Amino acid sequence: MTAKAAMRKQFTLNPAALEQLFSVLESHDFQIVGPTIRNGTIQYDYIKGCKELPSGWTSEQERASCRLKRRKDDALFGYVPGADSLKRFLHPPELRLFRAERENGVFRILDNPAPAPKLAFVGVRSCELRALSILDRVLAEDRYPDAAYVAARRRIFIVAVNCTEPAPTCFCTSMGGGPEAGGGFDLLLTEIVSDNQHVFVAEAGTSEGSGVLAVLNPGEVTKEIMAALHEAMDRSKAAFKREVATEGLRELLYESFDHPQWDRVAAQCFLCANCTMVCPTCFCVTVEDSTDVPVRRAERWRKWDSCFTQNFSYIHGGSVRLSPKSRYRQWLTHKMAAWVDQFGTFGCVGCGRCITWCPAGIDVTEQIAALRGTAAPAASDGAG
Amino acid sequence: MTAASVMTPLAARVARVDKETHDTFTLAMESGNGVDLPRFRPGQFSMLYLFGAGELPISISGDPEKPGELVYTVRSVGQVTYALVTRKPGDSVGVRGPFGTQWPLASARGRDILIVAGGIGLAPLRPAIYHILRQRGDYGRLVLLYGARGPRDLLYKKELSAWSYLPDTQVLTTVDYGGVNWRGHVGVVTTLFRFIRLQPGQTTAFICGPELMMRYVVRELETRGMPAGHIHLSMERNMKCAVGFCGHCQMGPHFICKDGPIFPYPEMRPWLDRYEL
Ligand SMILES: Cc1cc2nc3c(=O)[nH]c(=O)nc-3n(C[C@H](O)[C@H](O)[C@H](O)COP(=O)(O)OP(=O)(O)OC[C@H]3O[C@@H](n4cnc5c(N)ncnc54)[C@H](O)[C@@H]3O)c2cc1C
Ligand code: SF4
Ligand code: SF4
Numbered sequence: 114m115t116a117k118a119a120m121r122k123q124f125t126l127n128p129a130a131l132e133q134l135f136s137v138l139e140s141h142d143f144q145i146v147g148p149t150i151r152n153g154t155i156q157y158d159y160i161k162g163c164k165e166l167p168s169g170w171t172s173e174q175e176r177a178s179c180r181l182k183r184r185k186d187d188a189l190f191g192y193v194p195g196a197d198s199l200k201r202f203l204h205p206p207e208l209r210l211f212r213a214e215r216e217n218g219v220f221r222i223l224d225n226p227a228p229a230p231k232l233a234f235v236g237v238r239s240c241e242l243r244a245l246s247i248l249d250r251v252l253a254e255d256r257y258p259d260a261a262y263v264a265a266r267r268r269i270f271i272v273a274v275n276c277t278e279p280a281p282t283c284f285c286t287s288m289g290g291g292p293e294a295g296g297g298f299d300l301l302l303t304e305i306v307s308d309n310q311h312v313f314v315a316e317a318g319t320s321e322g323s324g325v326l327a328v329l330n331p332g333e334v335t336k337e338i339m340a341a342l343h344e345a346m347d348r349s350k351a352a353f354k355r356e357v358a359t360e361g362l363r364e365l366l367y368e369s370f371d372h373p374q375w376d377r378v379a380a381q382c383f384l385c386a387n388c389t390m391v392c393p394t395c396f397c398v399t400v401e402d403s404t405d406v407p408v409r410r411a412e413r414w415r416k417w418d419s420c421f422t423q424n425f426s427y428i429h430g431g432s433v434r435l436s437p438k439s440r441y442r443q444w445l446t447h448k449m450a451a452w453v454d455q456f457g458t459f460g461c462v463g464c465g466r467c468i469t470w471c472p473a474g475i476d477v478t479e480q481i482a483a484l485r486g487t488a489a490p491a492a493s494d495g496a497g
Numbered sequence: 498m499t500a501a502s503v504m505t506p507l508a509a510r511v512a513r514v515d516k517e518t519h520d521t522f523t524l525a526m527e528s529g530n531g532v533d534l535p536r537f538r539p540g541q542f543s544m545l546y547l548f549g550a551g552e553l554p555i556s557i558s559g560d561p562e563k564p565g566e567l568v569y570t571v572r573s574v575g576q577v578t579y580a581l582v583t584r585k586p587g588d589s590v591g592v593r594g595p596f597g598t599q600w601p602l603a604s605a606r607g608r609d610i611l612i613v614a615g616g617i618g619l620a621p622l623r624p625a626i627y628h629i630l631r632q633r634g635d636y637g638r639l640v641l642l643y644g645a646r647g648p649r650d651l652l653y654k655k656e657l658s659a660w661s662y663l664p665d666t667q668v669l670t671t672v673d674y675g676g677v678n679w680r681g682h683v684g685v686v687t688t689l690f691r692f693i694r695l696q697p698g699q700t701t702a703f704i705c706g707p708e709l710m711m712r713y714v715v716r717e718l719e720t721r722g723m724p725a726g727h728i729h730l731s732m733e734r735n736m737k738c739a740v741g742f743c744g745h746c747q748m749g750p751h752f753i754c755k756d757g758p759i760f761p762y763p764e765m766r767p768w769l770d771r772y773e774l
Contacts, residue, residue, distance in 0.1 A: 210504050213548060218588035219529070220508055220548050256755060257503050257740035367749075370771055397744030400737050404549030411549035415504075418743070425745060428735050429574045439773035447747065454750035 121316040124331030125338060126302070128311055131189070132163045134272070134300075135235075137328050143233035143270055146202055148195065154179055156195045157202070157234075166236070167192065174280040174465065177474040188306045190236055193280040196470055198241050198393035202232055203265045204248060210400065210413045220411075229265035235272045240285045240464040242273060242297040244393035250456040251396050270321065273298035277345045282465030284355040284478055290462055292349045300326060305341045314342050355478045357463070358485065365484055366450035370442070374483045379438035381473045386419035388467035388475075389444065394460050395419070420444050445480060503740055506546040506591025509534060511584045512566060517652050521572040521617065522582040523558065527565060529589055534567050538599035539624035540731060540759045543567065544739045546591025551577040554736045554754070556621035557595060561628060567592065570620040570652065596739040598759045600625040601729060605701035608727075609637040611693075613714050615644050615686055615706020619652050621731055621758075622705055630663070640667045640693050644686030644710070647672050648679045667693060686710060687717045697722040703759075705731035712769055715762060728762035748774060 126134075138145055147160045148167055155172050171192040173180045184191050212223040252262040276283075276292035285291060294301050299322035302313040315331055317323040334342075369375075389395040399418035404411045418425060421440045426433035434440050452460035461477070468476045509526040517523055528534050537543075537557045546552040559568025573582045584590060602625060610629055614622050629636050641660065645651045651670060661668035669689045671682035682689060686706070695718075702718055704711050711730050718728055734753040737743035746753040749768040751760070768774055 213591075215548050215589070218585065219510075220589045220591075222505055222508060222591075252742055255741055257742070259742050260503065367767075370774075396742060398737065399743065399745070400552065402549050402551050408549055413546075413552075418737075418745070420744065426735055428733060433734065434773050436773060443747075443774075451747065451750045455752070 121318070123314050123316045123334045123339075124326065125334055126313045126315045126329055126331050128163065128189070128313075130329045130331070131302075131313060133329055134325070135162045137325055138233040138270060141231075141270075141325075143231045145233045145235060147235035148190075148192070150181070153181060154195050155181070155192055157197050157199075160235075163189065166190070171278070172280075174282045174469045176282070176468050176476050177470075177472055179469050186306045187311060188304055190274045190302075190304045191278060191306070193276060193278070193283060194236075194238055194241065194464070194466075196391045196466060198391075198464070198466070199234060199237065199245055200248065200393050200396075202234075203245075203269070204252065204259075204262055204396060206417045208261055208415045210415050213411045213413075215409055215411070229261070229268055231268045231270075232265070233270040233272065237271050237273045237294075237298065238276055238464075239273070239290050239292060239294040240283075240288075240462040241393055242271070242294055243285075243288075243290050243462045244464065246297055247394045247456065247458055247460065247462070248396060250458065251394075255456075270325075271298045272300045272302065273318075275301065275303040275346065275349075277304060277349045279349060279352050280465060280469075281354040282468040283353060283463065284357055284465060285463035286350070286353050287355075287357040287359060287478075288459060288461055288463035289359075293346060298322070303342055303345065305338065305345060307341070310338075310341075312338060314338060355465070355468075355476075357478050357481050358487075359459070362459070362481070363450040363453045365481075366446045369484045370446075372484055374480065375438040375442045377483070378441050378475060378480055379436065381475055382421075382437055382441050383473055384421045384437055384440065385472060386421040387470045387472065388477075389419040389421060390417060391466040391470045392461075393464060393466070394448075394462065397425070399425075420447070445477065449481070504593070504738065506544070506552075506593045507532065507534070508589045509567070509592045511586050511588045511590055513586060514582070514584060517570060518650055520574075521570060521650075521652060523568060523570045524581070524584065524590070525559065526567045526569070526590060526592060534565065534592065535595060536564060537561060537567065537595035537624075539602060539628055540600040540621055541595035541597050542621065542739070542758065543569070543592050543594035543596070544736070545569065545581060546593070547577055547580040548589065548591075550580045552591070552593075552737075553577050553581070554596075554739060555581075556731075556758075558620040558623045559627075561624050562631060570617065570623075572617045594739060596754060598757055600703050600759055601701070601761075602628055606635045607637070609696055609700040610639050611695065611700050611702040611718075612639070612641045613643075613686060613702065613704045613706070614641070615710040616646065616650070617652070618704075618706035618731070619643055622703060623653065623656075625703060626660070630660070633665075637699065638665050638667070639663075640695075641669070642686055642689045642693070643668070643670045644689075644706070645670070645672050647674050648676060648681075669693070685713065687713050690717050690721070695721055695723070698724070700727065702728045703731075704729065708733070708769070715769075725763045725766065726761060730760055730762055730765055731758045732760060732765065733758065 252259040273294040448460040510529040512527040558570040675683040734746035741755040
């Protein structure tokens with residue numbers, strides 16, 4: 114635990130207080146987004162109360178596989194996140210940039226995007242907080258801020274949850290993070306669930322968080338709860354299966370431009386772009402224009418895009434990256450090398466989503482190991 | 498520019514459309530609604546929005562000292578450039594920007610200037626030429642080497658001819674295919690090097706054209722002993738936003754839109770020869 118975290122005052126909340134948390138947030142005009150069961154997986158969506166959290170469920174993740182499974186307990190947060198991250202809400206897959214109207218060749222721009230809603234995110238993990246701070250660097254703190262992102266970002270409230278059960282796909286500990294949230298939240302919960310108790314250890318990260326916590330009448334943390342908390346987190350930290358050696362990683366990627374591994378991975382990759390869609394930091398977008406039939410009204414939309422598509426690098430005369438290998442190489446080299454030059458951080462937080470959701474079972478940690486020449490595939494027990 | 502407006506174009510009004518060649522036109526835009534069009538620096542580009550059709554990066558090719566208008570030279574190669582060159586005076590075109598870096602005219606003061614352009618690549622160099630000719634005493638010799646596919650593809654023919662008569666100024670053109678009536682040079686632009694006197698230590702080079710051509714030109718300059726730091730290139734990549742968040746224009750660690758399009762050659766050198774980077 115960081116020194117800062119150690120100094121934050123901790124309290125306990127029971128499951129009923131968590132229900133109350135939802136009402137308090139709603140009374141502050143927040144729309145609540147949290148993990149819930151949709152389409153046979155756990156996903157973020159708009160939810161109304163604790164009852165919509167996946168109580169008693171977990172999701173087993175491995176390469177190219179994600180399965181819902183019943184837990185033996187009623188834990189509310191006993192799983193790692195699903196395919197989507199906060200990116201879907203703060204940097205949405207589709208956004209209208211403007212509408213325009215034309216008469217006799219002269220047009221007017223009609224509107225800018227609608228005002229951002231107030232969103233409260235519940236169940237946010239450490240890796241997602243770090244992904245958010247990376248998106249901040251790209252979309253809010255660089256030379257030109259993205260107005261839509263900044264407006265939405267400014268109005269959020271985050272209830273984070275420490276990960277007590279990492280998935281085998283997780284490698285956040287390699288990427289400078291870990292299962293414990295270090296910052297960037299308003300409230301932080303650690304769920305402790307056993308045969309005889311179900312409590313949340315809660316701490317505030319901001320004054321807004323303290324305000325909300327105070328309303329919930331939190332209890333004192335006992336020695337026993339403290340011991341259970343430490344034990345849970347120690348167990349969590351020992352449970353990681355995958356890792357990436359990050360020392361010299363940027364140089365490794367730049368120097369591996371002609372490595373034969375790119376041909377090998379390209380032979381497997383479907384160019385489906387799933388990895389970029391689920392990645393919480395991949396930010397690339399394209400724009401699309403449309404008109405009505407008399408060509409009097411037009412709209413311009415921004416949509417998620419991916420460096421895995423052929424059109425992505427199209428310039429008149431042809432695409433710069435025509436071969437599949439050049440596209441996988443661009444993706445990984447951007448994440449692990451160029452990003453460092455551009456934004457002072459890797460573009461990867463080790464959430465493992467691209468491992469779970471790659472239909473070809475391509476594992477980013479193995480790809481890096483192969484480039485290093487140390488590739489005894491670590492956690493590759495294969496998908497079930 | 499406020500954060501809210503960075504992705505929203507300003508509706509400008511087409512003032513003039515001049516035919517340069519069979520497929521290339523120069524459009525002058527003026528304010529569409531009384532709001533002044535922004536000033537720009539030589540080498541910068543705009544994103545031009547065509548109602549319902551799309552948006553493109555296009556370099557500004559006019560005179561930077563002429564406020565109130567923005568001039569673009571556009572080669573019609575596809576759907577959106579075609580829509581652009583077929584605009585009529587009075588039509589609206591959306592303008593965002595100007596974006597990007599400029600030719601280093603300030604640090605090149607007191608030096609000879611070598612400009613090497615290929616095809617439409619002359620467009621972003623014309624504002625630099627205007628600047629140098631206006632501040633003629635600030636610069637040494639001006640040499641312009643310009644290559645086009647054929648005689649009918651040469652841009653700004655009248656100006657090229659006028660510039661060639663100016664003191665301390667050398668203008669050489671070449672074409673890939675000459676045809677029967679062409680009496681000028683034939684061959685790629687690097688073949689013009691043997692006709693110029695280059696003082697490598699005292700010259701700053703500005704280059705814009707197809708990437709392959711730029712690689713050959715740089716090689717030629719280095720062979721002639723020109724320090725890499727005095728060579729500047731204008732790069733081209735797909736762009737959807739021009740402000741660094743669409744991700745399309747990346748080349749190694751660089752976003753061409755906001756770190757470029759104009760780069761000192763040493764920043765590009767590690768990436769230029771990487772095929773499919
Ligand atoms: C910084 C910069 C400055 C430029 N300056 C000029 C200029 O002064 N004059 C000029 O004629 N051309 C210029 N271009 C090239 C011009 O943008 C392309 O020719 C144009 O985008 C082609 O679009 P299209 O729809 O007509 O052609 P298509 O080939 O049909 O292209 C389809 C779509 O692909 C994208 N696209 C294609 N080529 C490019 C490209 N080179 N760059 C970015 N997106 C592309 C566009 O979204 C385009 O609508 C410049 C490009 C860049 C990056
Ligand atoms: S690259 Fe993969 S592991 Fe890294 S942040 Fe993106 S989805 Fe997660
Ligand atoms: S690496 Fe996997 S998820 Fe990414 S594009 Fe290739 S097949 Fe799709």
